[in-house]
Amino acid sequence: MDYIIVLILQVLYSVASLALVCAGLAVVFGMMRVINLAHGEFIMLGGFTTVLSANAGVPLMIAILVIAPLAVGIAGYLIERLVVRHLYGRMVDTMLATWGLSLLLVGLATMVFGNQVAGVAAPFGSVTIGAYGVSLYDVFVIGITIAVLVASYFVLAHTNLGLIARGAMQNPEMASSLGASPARIYSVTFTAGAALSGLAGGILAPLSGVVPTMGAAFVAKAFITVITGGASILTGTITASGILGGISTLTTFAINPVIGDVALLLTAIILLRFLPYGITGRFFRGAN
Amino acid sequence: MKQSRRTFLKSTVAVGAASLAGPALIGTAHAADDTIKIANITDVSGGLDIYGQPQVACLELAVDEVNANGGVLGKQVELIKYDPQSNIQLYTQYATEAATREQVSAVFGGVTSASREAIRPLLRRYNTLYFYPTLYEGGVCDRNFFCNGSTPAQTIEVLMPFVMEKFSGKKVYVIAADYNYGWISAKWVKHYTEANGGEVLDTEYFPLDVTDFGATIKNIQAAKPDILFTLLVGGNHMSFFRQWASAGLAGKIPMASSDFGVGNEHIVLTPEESNGMVAAYAYMQELETTANTAFLERLRAKFGDDTPYVNELAVSAYNAFYHWVGGVERAGTTDRLAVIKALEDGTPFNGPGGRSVIDPRTHHAILDVHIGEVENNAFRVLESHSQRPPSDTAQFCDLLSNPNDNQQYVIGTKA
Incomplete structure (x- = not known):
């Protein structure tokens, strides 16, 4: 019984952390x-922001939930203004530019912070379920992910900003002719995306060491998940994280982490073979 | 690689002639200069720099010391440093450059076993001496190659009975990095656990980019081992100890390792996350011997505030250089075969970690090994074992009777 509870918690945690990273x-x-290939480096910046602020005496929760998304959001805003906005509509060029950006950020972080692993200990302690110790921080990660998803849904579905954003996403020319400025919407969106990555980095900082090269460990999985999810932001992220995270965690439990990764990739390949536009390209169409 | 056709021709001719007329030619090529060149190929940037930087610092200190005392055979030693940036391709490129264009007398370096196996055959082909100053899984048998770090028989063989007695446990769970170091070392852990009447419940391997250890932590708790043996490597794997502690398991299951600490894990992790880890090395900075105190003072005098925390890897690099210097002095030449023969005469070098002797049969070092426990971000030395031979490699390898041997033996295979 205790094993089942622990197993369910672990699957939930894996799905939540995958959704958060995505x-x-x-x-x-x-x-x-x-396609932002510097996504992993945004996570890394969020991690460093959290660790540095926490070491400077800022309460950990404020460092994770406020400072990390704020700092990375600002960085994202600047990067959008300086680099990305010149390349809209040119997918290959943006990939190249953001890949270069990713190398630059890794290099800068190595110069500034050194290649030492930095980190803070996870707060909240642990509880015992039967014969197993479970970190309460894992439970916190599950909770915060649900909160982020609910908040995103609310913004997209129930605010003016969300309405305009969805409109611009479906038909930028039409949105533009109705008076919404696509340039501004893109700027806000990119900033929001960067802030979310910063938040993910902040939340993961106490669980995994923060190193300049840490982005590489996340970016591939995040990409596969987002592509598998398809066009709908929320539904796509949730369903793809749920399927891929669930399968990979269960195989990791049953066999080992290498096969877990293989299972994740295999599932993604099979899904994309039959659903080339992602899960939400076929199911839940029109969802947020 | 920057290399003109002419230098390429020259080096090819030199190598070709050397292989015809014996390596004496390479020696005479050096005699024309008033310095002796050696090369160091060690990652000081990229993911592995935490291992490489202290190694290079200690090698530089050794070169400085020897040059200040008049050099080798009356010549100054010129150290050519290459940084392969944690990239295996650059290893082969730089090794080729060092051996051909620079015609160095010896190459020092290599961090991971993968990088070592990339350049070892190449340096053997170019008749360039190769010193590998890193602890590894053992078994390499090659007359052109010298290993100055420890191998599992030297560390795990004493560590396993020590922790099994200290924690009065027989059941061991192993978690290891998913490449040749982790796989082969895990086999040795199993071997020595069973030799001491214990059993290995399970072994799990993790690619170097794994950061989520949740499932494994639950599996370990389900298996209820008496001892957890870790062979994890690198920054991502440090997450394991964080997640272990945050699940409330720190101190619940005793841990032992033969590589925890050489990546500064015990300094980066908090005392709550790392206290109690038991490890065995041929050197610990905390050793309170006069040789070590003097060594650390010299290192601090050279690097000041930038002095790195020194571990076995770094001191092996220091020892490796002094062994080479001794070999060249005793041979009276930098000629490769003469130096190899001189190094095989068993002359000891008393390094910061104790006496180090090159075993002529295996070309591995006979070392003093120290067992220590992590306590508040430092190792507390618990006991020392004098002059441990590399008996794992010696099971298969005898370069005196079979000097042309050239392979890496793995436990479980027949010699």
């Missing part, structure tokens, strides 16, 4: 059709 990328890709 959210920023999904927003930018879903809204703007921009």
Whole structure:
């Protein structure tokens, strides 16, 4: 019994952390059709922001939930203004530019912070379920992910900003002729995506070491998940994270982490073979 | 690679002639200069720089010391440093450059076993001596190659009975990095656990980019081992210890390792996350011997505030250089075969970690090994074992009777 509870918690945690890592990328890709290859480095910046602020005496929760998304959001805004906005509609060029950006950010972070692993200990302690110790921070990650998804849904479905954003996503010319400025919408979207990545980095900082090269460990999985999810930002992220995260965690439990990764990739390949536009390209069409 | 056709021709001719007329030609090529060149190929940037930087610092200190004392055979040693940036391709490129264009007398370096196996055959082909200053899984048998770090028989063989007695446990769970170091070392852990009447419940391997250890942590708890043996490598794998502690398991299951600490894990992790880890090395910075105190003072005098935390890897690089210097002095030449023969005479070098002797049969070092426990971001030395031979490699390898041997033996295979 205790094993089942622990297993369910672990699957939920894996799905939640995958969704969290994907959210920023999904927003930018879903809204703007921009593939941001520097996504992993945004996560890394969020991690460093959290660790540095926490070491400077800022309460950890404020560092994670406020400072990390704020700092990375500002960085994202500047990057959009300086680099990305010149390349809209040119997918290959944006990929190249953001890949270069990713190398630049890794290099800068190595110069500034060194290649030492930095980190903070996870707060909240642990509880015992039967024979197993479970980190309460894992439960916190599940909760915060649900909160982020609910908040995103609310913004997209129930605010003017969300309405305009969805409109611009479906038909930028029409939105533009109705008086919404696509340039501004893109700028806000990219900033929001960067802030979400920063938040993910902040939340993951206490669980995994923060190193300049950490982005590489996340970016591939995030991409596969977002592509598998398809065009709808929220529904796509949730369903793809649920399927891929669930399958990979269960195989990791049953066999080992290498086969877990293989299972994730295999599932993604099979899904994309039959659903080339992603899960939400076929099911839940028109959902957010 | 920057290399003109002419230098390429020259080096090819030199190598070709050397292989015809014996390597003496390479020696005479050096005699024309008033310096002796050696090369260091070690990652000081990229993911592995945490291992490489202290190694290079200690090698530089050793070169400085020897040059200040008049050099080798009356000549100054010129150290050519290459940074392969944690990229295996650059290893082969730089090794080729060092051996052909620069015609160095010896190459030092290599961090991971993968990088070592990339350049070892190449340097053997170019008749260039190769010193590998990193602890590894053991078994390499090659007369052109010298390993100055420890191997599992030297560390795990004493560590396993020590922790099994200390924690009065027989059941061991192994988690390891998913490449040749982790796989082969895990086999040795199993071997020595069973040799001491214990059993390995399970072994899990993790690619170097894994950061989520949740499932494994639950599996370990389900298996209820008495001892957890870790062979994890690199920054991402440090997440394991964080997640282990945050699940409330720190101190619940005792841990041992033969590589925890050489990546500064015990400094980066908090005391709550790392206290109690038991590891065995041929050197720990915390050793309180006069040789070590003097060594650390010299290192601090050279690097000041930038002095790195020194571990076995770094001191092996220091020892490796002094062994080479001794070999060249005793041979009276930098000629490769003469130096190899001189190094095979068993002359000891007393390094910061204790006496180091090159075993002529295996070309691995006989070393003093120290067992320590992590306590508040440092190792507390618990006991020392004098002059441990590389008996794992020696099971298969005898370069005195079979000097042309050239392979890496793995436990479980027949010699």
